[in-house]
Amino acid sequence: QVQLVESGGGLVQSGGSLRLSCAASGSIFSFNVMGWYRQAPGKQRDVVAVIGSGVANYVDSVKGRFTISRDNVKNTVYLQMNSLKPEDTAVYYCYLQQSGRPYWGQGIQVTVSS
Secondary structure, eight states: OEEEEEEOOEEEETTOOEEEEEEEEESOOSSOEEEEEEEOTTSOOEEEEEESSSOEEEOGGGTTTEEEEEETTTTEEEEEEOSOOGGGOEEEEEEEEETTEEEEOOOEEEEEEO
């Protein structure tokens, strides 16, 4: 079993920064994909950024503003979010996929005020 625990969310003004962290524990395999999704009120959950073996991919709306990274020793993935906009307001979910099975964190609120 795998557990994902997010931290680092909160309220920030437009143009500000936040750093999300997600620590994975349990039966973690050496190869997996980790990432972040988000879900705004009334909308579906969409991918923000994912990182595999050092390769990162981003949704177009966050390119140049967000950076995903991971620490494989700590089994932790980070999302550095800069130049935040009100439209980035959402619940952010940590994601891990290994052996074809997805795992999700409980979600953490990020609110960007204008």
